[in-house]
Every structure is written in C-alpha cells, then in structure tokens.
Amino acid sequence: MMGGHHAASGAAAWVAVASTAPYALGWYPVSPLGIVSGALLTAGAALLPDLDHHSGTIANSLPPLTRVLARITERISGGHRRGTHSLLGLAVFVALAGALGNMTAEIRGLGTVEIGAGMLSVLLMGFALKALKIAGGAARSWLLAILLSLFIALYAPENNGWLPVAVGLGVGVHIIGDLLTHQGVMVLWPLRIKRPRKIASMPVLSKLWKASGSLSVPIIGRAGSWREWAIMVPVSVYAIYGVIEAGFAALRELLA
Numbered sequence: 001m002m003g004g005h006h007a008a009s010g011a012a013a014w015v016a017v018a019s020t021a022p023y024a025l026g027w028y029p030v031s032p033l034g035i036v037s038g039a040l041l042t043a044g045a046a047l048l049p050d051l052d053h054h055s056g057t058i059a060n061s062l063p064p065l066t067r068v069l070a071r072i073t074e075r076i077s078g079g080h081r082r083g084t085h086s087l088l089g090l091a092v093f094v095a096l097a098g099a100l101g102n103m104t105a106e107i108r109g110l111g112t113v114e115i116g117a118g119m120l121s122v123l124l125m126g127f128a129l130k131a132l133k134i135a136g137g138a139a140r141s142w143l144l145a146i147l148l149s150l151f152i153a154l155y156a157p158e159n160n161g162w163l164p165v166a167v168g169l170g171v172g173v174h175i176i177g178d179l180l181t182h183q184g185v186m187v188l189w190p191l192r193i194k195r196p197r198k199i200a201s202m203p204v205l206s207k208l209w210k211a212s213g214s215l216s217v218p219i220i221g222r223a224g225s226w227r228e229w230a231i232m233v234p235v236s237v238y239a240i241y242g243v244i245e246a247g248f249a250a251l252r253e254l255l256a
C-alpha cells in the first residue's frame with residue numbers, strides 16, 4: 001500500500017475508535033482536541049513498519065536520524081516486510097510506545113513534560129509529512145515535524161496510556177493494509193511456516209499462502225492499484241471529515 005494511504009488509514013482508525021460521533025465506534029473516547037492530535041500521531045504510527053527499509057521513503061524523512069534508525073530496524077527485523085509487519089513487531093512497537101509514554105520530566109515553570117511522547121511524535125510527524133509529500137527538504141521537514149509535535153504535546157488526549165493505543169492502532173492498520181496486497185506479510189515472523197506442496201496447486205489457497213511463507217488477502221493486488229484508490233479515497237474522506245468535525249467541536253467548547 002502507498003505511504004499516503006497508510007497514513008490516511010491510521011488517522012481513520014483513530015477517528016473510528018476515539019470519536020463518539022454517530023459515524024464512529026467510540027471504543028476509546030477522548031476529547032475533541034484529543035481526536036485531532038491522536039489522529040495526527042496515529043497517521044505517523046501507521047508508517048512505522050516501513051522503517052525496515054534503509055532506502056525507503058520513511059528512511060529519508062528526517063535525515064540523518066531516520067537513515068540510522070532504518071538501518072538498525074532493517075537488521076533487527078530481518079529485512080523488509082518481516083519483523084516490523086508481524087504480530088511480534090506490533091507488540092514490540094506498543095511496548096516501546098508505552099515505555100516512551102512513561103518518560104516524563106519535571107521542568108520548573110512547565111510542570112510535567114512528556115519527553116518520550118514528544119520525541120516519538122517528532123519522528124512520526126516526520127514520517128507522515130514525507131508520506132503525504134508535504135515535507136520538502138530536510139530542514140523544513142524537521143521544522144514542520146517539531147511544530148506538529150508541539151501541537152500534539154499541548155493538546156494530547158488526557159487518557160492514560162493513549163500513546164501505546166495510538167501506536168498499536170497505526171501499526172495494526174499498516175499490517176492489514178500490506179496484507180491486502182499481492183506481496184502479503186509474514187504475520188507470524190520469526191516463524192516461517194512453509195507452504196505445503198499440496199496447497200501450491202490449489203487455486204485460491206495458493207494465492208493466500210505464498211511460497212515465501214507470507215500471508216496475503218490480495219483484495220488490492222498491486223500497491224497503488226485502482227482498487228487501492230477505490231478503498232482508500234472513502235477512508236481518507238472519513239478521516240478528514242472526522243478530524244475537521246472534532247476541530248469544530250473543540251472550537252465550540254472553547255467559545256461556549
């Protein structure tokens with residue numbers, strides 16, 4: 001799936017889960033501003049699994065930091081679309097986000113500052129800006145990523161543990177997005193369950209269970225196909241609508 005579409009699916013997932021509007025699920029209710037800031041963070045988190053490619057878009061989002069992080073991630077995760085696209089990877093990302101969410105400091109005049117969440121936000125906003133092709137050069141990317149992170153830090157959801165929830169959602173929808181392509185993902189990595197020879201000759205099953213051991217439900221087919229656009233345009237509209245509506249709700253609360 002294309003980077004911009006991953007980001008849109010992350011924001012849409014956050015709106016669906018965190019908003020209590022009639023068009024959302026409201027499983028994890030947050031304040032209207034928390035919907036906006038959380039949607040931004042989840043959009044970035046939905047690109048996190050692609051940090052496993054040393055020359056990919058995400059690796060080039062906030063140089064030189066992201067290039068170094070991508071090389072490390074690629075090595076640990078066994079290459080592109082392996083560890084970071086698995087259930088184990090999802091658990092590791094959620095645990096890391098939980099640990100970063102607990103990293104706070106008391107700063108005189110400012111009170112408790114969420115340092116860990118702030119650092120993670122800068123990284124994730126860098127990813128989102130690059131994927132949505134808003135970033136431009138390195139200096140501008142860093143500046144915009146820091147400004148967006150300040151917004152997130154100021155208006156973050158007040159719910160405890162919102163950071164691992166947002167990161168888990170983002171990484172989860174990324175894995176689902178790639179599962180829908182021909183290439184598929186190795187969901188159970190590092191386990192690599194080889195496809196039995198019998199299945200190779202079966203028409204449907206051989207497409208779902210690839211010879212590489214990857215699983216695929218190729219509804220989208222090739223990344224960037226017309227089918228991907230057909231699914232992702234409504235998903236993107238949903239995310240944008242949810243965020244704008246939450247923004248207006250926050251404004252109404254402010255003026256009331």
Ligand SMILES: [Zn+2]
Pocket residue numbers: 049050081085174178
């Ligand atoms: Zn991916």
